[in-house]
Amino acid sequence: MLKPAYAAPHPLAGGKVQLTVFDRAAIDTYVPIVLAYPAPAPSNEALKEGLLRAIAPYPHLLGRFALDGHGRRVLNLNNEGVLVIETDVPADLADVLAAGGMATDVAGFYPTVPEESVGPALLQVKLGRYRCGGLLLGVICHHHISDGHAASTFYGAWATAVREGKGFSVPSPFIDRAATAVPRSTPKPVFDHRSIEFKGGEGSGSSQPHAVLPMDKIRNITVHFPAEFIAELRSRVGARCSTFQCLLAHVWKKATAARGLDLEEFTQVRVAVNCRGRANPPVPMDFFGNMVLWAFPRLQVRDVLGLSYGGVVGAIRDAAARIDEEYIQSYVDFGGVADANGEELAATSTFGTMLCPDIEVDSWLGFRFHQLDFGTGPPSAFLPPGLPVEGLMVFVPSRTVEGSVDLFMALAEDHVAAFKRICYSLDILPSRM
Structure with missing residues (x-):
């Protein structure tokens, strides 16, 4: 030790x-x-x-x-x-x-x-x-x-x-x-955080109750998106957008199509949002701890598949914008009330959860492998651990090609072949998938 x-x-x-x-x-x-x-x-x-x-x-x-x-x-x-x-x-x-x-x-x-x-x-x-x-x-x-x-x-x-x-x-x-979590003198939570960030109720934390999928039925896959492919995605959006936003819009479309969901069904993405700079007052970016909440862009399946890339990116951007100082303070106030009442809070993600029809995404795109040079050069490979939640995915900058991105994603084994078949297709309409 x-x-x-x-x-x-x-x-x-x-x-x-x-x-x-x-x-x-x-x-x-x-x-x-x-x-x-x-x-x-x-x-x-x-x-x-x-x-x-x-x-x-x-x-x-x-x-x-x-x-x-x-x-x-x-x-x-x-x-x-x-x-x-x-x-x-x-x-x-x-x-x-x-x-x-x-x-x-x-x-x-x-x-x-x-x-x-x-x-x-x-x-x-x-x-x-x-x-x-x-x-x-x-x-x-x-x-x-x-x-x-x-x-x-x-x-x-x-x-x-x-x-x-x-x-x-x-x-x-x-x-x-x-x-980082100071409630107001009189806490005033105005959002349903018990249902959104934690287990309980029927709030925005999911499109529907999540099933449990045996771990041996969850498959972890890796997809490499070249810089040229990402540039083409950006051009399809038709407006300024980040690499994360255009890739998320694309993968949301393809995962939804691969799952064969009913067009009337709703699907959403749980998007991690760094709250350090969004809080009031802002928290220093070098804060060591947790300060992440989630945005939940939500659309009907027909819209995820049929909208332009710009339309889906717009839904993602609008949802993230709702995680503002008012929402963060409401969340902190909720925590203060829970503490005062001695309430236990259980996070929503657990091993073996099947998020379908939803997905959850985390991004390490701000990370650079050259930062992990211990003196003999940066790592030659990043080996991802198994993701234990179906529908969970992580974007990581490519170790080998500047500007490219690797996607690590967990899918139900029944959906893997279909996803791999269409993951590089830039067609939009369901009939083309």
Whole structure:
């Protein structure tokens, strides 16, 4: 177990921190990433030394979950450390990647996800050293500690600490979690957050109650969208739009068509929205924690399939715009009321959920792999973990081609062949699909 030796106790050391309402909306699990570094990869000692320097300003990652007197989960900032596992693998990294690469089961490449959250390390690292000198770096971090934006910032700080050496001082992030979720003196939630962000009621959290699909019926697929294809998508939109928006519109169309949904049915997308800059007052972008809510663009199937790309992008953009300072404050007020009442809140996403006719999307498009250069070059491959929710997808910038994007998506096995057949088609009308 690695623990930084502080010259003086961290100001938060020994304290217990309540999870915010943003933390509790995140899925209750560890989020894994696996990165491949060919020889000459950084040494294990350099990685561990850099990790100790990088993590010192992040006391939440060094703590453990505990339970308060009401049985609710809290963060115990006890500096128990980070679990680091080192293994030697009698194989060449290139052969392992060639044998399966992004299609292989990568669960053995990162630490085993603990069955219980209270007690185990919240950040765990596995350094798989291959006989060629290559490295598979597998990391798991609990989602109640950080969202994707915060986690990627920390991983980038770790890489910089290794690359720059002992003279590098890791910048301290903003870590005042309580400041991100301050209810009004008289809380006034005006939206149905119990149904939208959490389980319960018949609100906008889904188009219909979600079924449970056996995990062995969920297939994870990878689709590479070249930069030229994305440029053509943008031109079809006919207005200024982001790569994320045009790709989401496209995949929503194709997933809807592949599922063979009834034209009168409604389908929606759960879109992660970073609330740091949308809150009033804004929260610093270097805040380490969770501060994500979701927008829910919703259309009838006939409109998803029949509208122009510009029309679908417009629906996505309008839904995201509704996550404004008023909505965020309403959500924070809702959390304050729930805390005052001692109410448990359960996030909507669970393993084996079948989102069909809906989908859920996360984006890592703001992340750049060069930020994960530990001193011997950026990773040669990103190996996605299995996505446990049917209809869940993630956009990741291509590791190999600038401007291209890789889509990782979980679909019911009955819909995979149809999706792969049409995923590069730019036709719009259902009759052309």
